[in-house]
Amino acid sequence: MEREAFxxxxxxxxxxxxxxxxxxxxxxxxxxxxxxxxxxxxxxGVEAVNGRVHDSADAVATVVDVAAQxxxxxxxxxxxxxxxxxxxxxxxxxxxxxxxTVPTGGRVAHQKAYYPVVLGVTGAExxxxxxxxxxxxxxxxxxxxxxxxxxxxxxxxxxxxxxRSLAHWAAENAASMADASNVVFITGVSRTGDIEMRLNxxxxxxxxxxxxxx
Amino acid sequence: xxxxxxxxxxxxxxxxxxxxxxxxxxxxxxxxxEEAAADYAPLDAMRDRARAVRLHTLANLDRYLSRFAxxxxxxxxxxxxxxxxxxxxxxxxxxxxxxxxxxxxxxxSMVSEEIALNDALEADGRRVVETDLGEFIIQxxxxxxxxxxxxxxxxxxxxxxxLFEDRLSVPYTDDAGRLNTIARHHLRREFLAADMGISGVNxxxxxxxxxxxxxxxGNGRLTTTAPRVHVAxxxxxxxxxxxxxxxxxxxxxxxxxxxxxxxxYTNMVTGARRPxxxxxxxxxxxxxxxxxxSRALGDSTAEILACIRCGACLxxxxxxxxVGGHSYGSVYTGPIGAVITPVLDGLGPWGDLPYASTLCGAxxxxxxxxxxxxxxxxxxxxxxMDGGHAYAWVRPGLTAYAAAATRPWLWRLVLGAAGVVGRxxxxxxxxxxxxFHAAGWTRHRTIRAPAAESFxxxxxxxxGA
Numbered sequence: 001m002e003r004e005a006f007x008x009x010x011x012x013x014x015x016x017x018x019x020x021x022x023x024x025x026x027x028x029x030x031x032x033x034x035x036x037x038x039x040x041x042x043x044x045g046v047e048a049v050n051g052r053v054h055d056s057a058d059a060v061a062t063v064v065d066v067a068a069q070x071x072x073x074x075x076x077x078x079x080x081x082x083x084x085x086x087x088x089x090x091x092x093x094x095x096x097x098x099x100x101t102v103p104t105g106g107r108v109a110h111q112k113a114y115y116p117v118v119l120g121v122t123g124a125e126x127x128x129x130x131x132x133x134x135x136x137x138x139x140x141x142x143x144x145x146x147x148x149x150x151x152x153x154x155x156x157x158x159x160x161x162x163x164r165s166l167a168h169w170a171a172e173n174a175a176s177m178a179d180a181s182n183v184v185f186i187t188g189v190s191r192t193g194d195i196e197m198r199l200n201x202x203x204x205x206x207x208x209x210x211x212x213x214x
Numbered sequence: 215x216x217x218x219x220x221x222x223x224x225x226x227x228x229x230x231x232x233x234x235x236x237x238x239x240x241x242x243x244x245x246x247x248e249e250a251a252a253d254y255a256p257l258d259a260m261r262d263r264a265r266a267v268r269l270h271t272l273a274n275l276d277r278y279l280s281r282f283a284x285x286x287x288x289x290x291x292x293x294x295x296x297x298x299x300x301x302x303x304x305x306x307x308x309x310x311x312x313x314x315x316x317x318x319x320x321x322x323s324m325v326s327e328e329i330a331l332n333d334a335l336e337a338d339g340r341r342v343v344e345t346d347l348g349e350f351i352i353q354x355x356x357x358x359x360x361x362x363x364x365x366x367x368x369x370x371x372x373x374x375x376x377l378f379e380d381r382l383s384v385p386y387t388d389d390a391g392r393l394n395t396i397a398r399h400h401l402r403r404e405f406l407a408a409d410m411g412i413s414g415v416n417x418x419x420x421x422x423x424x425x426x427x428x429x430x431x432g433n434g435r436l437t438t439t440a441p442r443v444h445v446a447x448x449x450x451x452x453x454x455x456x457x458x459x460x461x462x463x464x465x466x467x468x469x470x471x472x473x474x475x476x477x478x479y480t481n482m483v484t485g486a487r488r489p490x491x492x493x494x495x496x497x498x499x500x501x502x503x504x505x506x507x508s509r510a511l512g513d514s515t516a517e518i519l520a521c522i523r524c525g526a527c528l529x530x531x532x533x534x535x536x537v538g539g540h541s542y543g544s545v546y547t548g549p550i551g552a553v554i555t556p557v558l559d560g561l562g563p564w565g566d567l568p569y570a571s572t573l574c575g576a577x578x579x580x581x582x583x584x585x586x587x588x589x590x591x592x593x594x595x596x597x598x599m600d601g602g603h604a605y606a607w608v609r610p611g612l613t614a615y616a617a618a619a620t621r622p623w624l625w626r627l628v629l630g631a632a633g634v635v636g637r638x639x640x641x642x643x644x645x646x647x648x649x650f651h652a653a654g655w656t657r658h659r660t661i662r663a664p665a666a667e668s669f670x671x672x673x674x675x676x677x678g679a
Contacts, residue, residue: 003283006295006504010450011276013512049478101492107442111406131475140490144439148432166476170461177457178422178484181494182439185464185480190432192394193472194348194364196371197239200394203347204401205432205479 038129038162039213045132049188050201051209055159059214060089063154066210067095067119070152075119076100079141081156082123083214090121100143111145120150120206124157126173127211130165131187134211138182147186153206155186159213216543220566221658224541232368236360236538239367240529246473247526247580257469264466265583267459268520271420271451272511278420278453279502285423289485291498295450298505299329305501306331306412306445310340313443315409319401321429321437322346323414324362324523325447325503327545328558331412343404345433347397354381360539362525362547363471368538401433411437411495415448416522417463418500421456422484425500428467430478438483444495446483450502451511451519463522470524470582506558515590518553520583527577527587533570542567549577553590561594565603568594607654614652632664633671639663 043053056062063086067075072094077087087097098117102110122142124134134155138144147153163169166185177183190205201207217223227233251257271278283293296302302325310318318340320326332342332353344353348365352358354377359365366374371388379386384396413434417426425446427434438444454460460482468474487494510516528534528548539547544555544564552571556564568591577587598604618624639645644660647653655661667675 001295001297001301001504003280003293003295006297006502007276007280009504009508010279010511013508013516014273014275045475049474104496108407108409111440114406115402128476133476138491138494139488141492143492144435145493148435148439166461166465170458174457174461175422177460177482178419178424181483181485181488181491183482183484184435185476187474187476187478187480189478191430191478192347194346194351194366195374195390195393196235197242197364197367198371198390200391203394203398203431203433204345204405204436 038164039159041129041164042127042132042162045129046188046209046211047132049132050191051132051188051211054210054212056212059083059156059212060085062212063121063156064089064093066154066212067121067152068093070118071095073119074098074117075121076114076117076143076146076150077121078123078143078146080123081121082158083156086121086156090119095119100145114145114149117149118151120146120148120153122146122153122155124155124211125161126169127157127162128164128166128169128185129162133166133185133187135169136184136186137176137180139180144182144184147184148205150206151202152208152210153186154210154212156212156214218543220541220543220570223543224537224570225658227538227541228536230538231370232360232540233536233538235368235370237535239361239364240531240535243364243472243525244529244580247470247529248473250469250473250475254469254475257466260462260466261582261584264463264522265520267454267462268522268583269517271454272516272519275451275453275511278455279450281420282418282423282453283500283502285421286485286498286500287423289423289498291423291485291500293500293502296501296503296505299503302329302447302501302503302505303331303334305499307334307338309443309445309499310335310338310410313409315340315443317404317408318342318410318412319404319408319437319441320344320349320412321414321427321434322349322365323412323447324545325414325449326412327359328505329447329503331447343401343408345401345405345431345437346429347394347431347433350397350401351377354378358540358545360547361528362523362550364525368540405433405436405440408441410443410445411439411441412445412447413437415446415452415500416467417460418448418453419455419457419460420453424457424460424482424484426460426464427481427483428464428477428479429481430472430474432479435479435481438481439494442495443497443499444483444486445499445501447501447503450504450507466582467522467524470522470526470580506560510557514593515553515557517585518550518557518587518590520585521550521554522583523550524582526580526582530576530580532572532574532576537570542570549587549591550585553587553594556594556598561598561601561603565598565601566605568592568598569605605654607652607657611652611654626670629668629670633666633668636664636666
């Protein structure tokens with residue numbers, strides 16, 4: 001149907017159906033909690049959704065240690081994960097980084113090489129303590145697949161990027177949700193209850209999520 | 215052959231494993247929602263705001279849809295406005311043809327069920343693979359979703375094990391974890407090789423053209439990332455004005471659906487892959503579907519378009535819990551299905567669905583956008599009666615009741631007669647069949663025997679002057 005005809009029909013209906021009452025902004029609808037350690041709140045939030053938080057002095061060493069549980073093998077990574085030395089540290093430990101730029105034409109052939117990838121290493125630009133969520137933004141050097149295809153996802157998150165909740169983050173940053181072809185809020189590991197309501201993890205996305213604070 | 219009336223479909227399913235499994239699942243999801251609500255005091259205030267956002271959007275839907283389309287197109291996406299199911303299906307078929315898409319992967323989309331898209335694409339010789347684990351299972355089984363967010367909730371792990379053994383040529387297992395791993399490996403190959411991905415849309419953001427899909431498994435992200443073409447199917451009512459509104463709706467949606475603070479993957483797509491992006495689809499198409507929605511928007515059922523498809527109303531509904539999702543016979547089940555199906559598809563085929571409710575109001579109490587479902591059910595019952603779509607016994611039955619209830623002498627006479635019946639049948643007994651015009655009432659239910667003494671008589675004896 002032509003756009004104008006479609007919208008004209010909607011317009012005619014919308015004016016007869018419902019009274020318009022623009023929603024007033026009630027401000028932050030979240031409880032006013034006593035000041036608590038954001039890192040500990042974040043850790044509790046992440047563990048509640050089957051993830052792990054690592055708060056160590058040497059983030060690169062932590063990444064290499066965590067990775068050693070499933071490798072060395074092949075990994076996908078962002079070019080810049082916030083701190084230097086992560087990819088080179090993994091490569092020194094025997095890991096091989098796969099090219100993550102999908103060529104125009106030959107997409108399927110390129111993606112089939114992802115099949116055995118067990119590890120993905122990315123940055124994260126924000127964390128929501130209450131829900132244990134991290135925010136990832138796609139862009140040059142930041143493949144979406146790195147947080148999606150592997151069995152294990154390691155995300156490096158600056159301690160300074162922790163917010164109490166989605167609502168607190170959105171109060172300042174909501175519009176940035178549209179500032180990339182893809183922004184994703186990741187809250188824990190891939191899961192389902194589709195078979196007899198029993199919790200199963202690692203359905204299509206990672207089975208393990210490690211958030212390393214930097 | 216599937217029966218054509220709700221009561222016949224339900225009678226066939228009462229007491230079956232499927233109905234029982236639907237009940238267990240619904241109860242569990244209700245508990246999770248209640249725990250989330252108890253854990254989060256602001257939820258009630260958030261629901262008020264969620265309702266306000268949805269109703270404001272609906273009252274200005276043409277403006278927000280227009281802006282949404284402009285923003286999607288400004289970022290290189292294409293928007294197609296489909297008046298009905300046939301137009302939507304035709305657009306996707308032509309697109310698949312242009313891209314010579316042999317393998318199409320799908321993440322969960324109720325709209326695609328509504329327009330029966332898979333059948334059309336498969337008829338064209340394309341392979342269409344559902345990737346939500348529950349949808350994948352029921353696709354293999356050739357069934358329909360029995361729950362809006364847990365589509366295969368009615369099947370046992372043993373059923374699924376036999377299905378996988380038969381259709382995927384793997385050894386039988388009824389271990390849920392191993393079944394999950396089998397599906398992961400099977401679907402991984404499909405994701406990475408697919409030519410086209412079709413997703414639903416939880417919310418579209420007018421100010422940015424952003425499409426938000428919410429999944430726990432990650433299939434929504436894979437479907438919108440791996441194939442070179444992404445097609446998003448969106449009911450026209452699914453827009454919200456701003457990103458801030460989206461952020462608000464997300465917290466309400468996850469808590470209401472599964473009791474989660476946020477779903478695992480809340481995925482925002484704004485346009486196709488951009489220059490310099492290492493991956494993502496090369497093309498983005500958004501199909502905006504009316505298919506009866508503008509008719510609802512213009513009348514007293516408009517508020518049902520505020521629905522955000524969380525499934526909370528199914529989980530608390532005593533009728534859904536007893537009869538299961540398949541008894542509704544429709545794509546959308548439970549209380550919201552009983553209102554949205556006749557509104558979208560007409561009361562002709564669905565005139566009895568508004569009667570699939572006790573009007574207890576539990577659905578209204580849990581609805582994250584506070585839709586007054588019982589009010590809409592009553593409105594649809596009135597229309598069903600006026601249009602001659604209700605059960606034949608309803609009108610004479612109500613006429614007889616009205617005649618007695620408005621004439622005190624007749625009322626007392628009826629009560630007296632009922633007392634005689636009560637004494638004959640005996641206390642605490644049930645009557646399986648009423649005579650004459652009242653037979654309709656007992657065709658699908660029993661009635662308790664009336665008390666030997668009417669309340670009027672009891673009052674006179676005990677409390678009277």
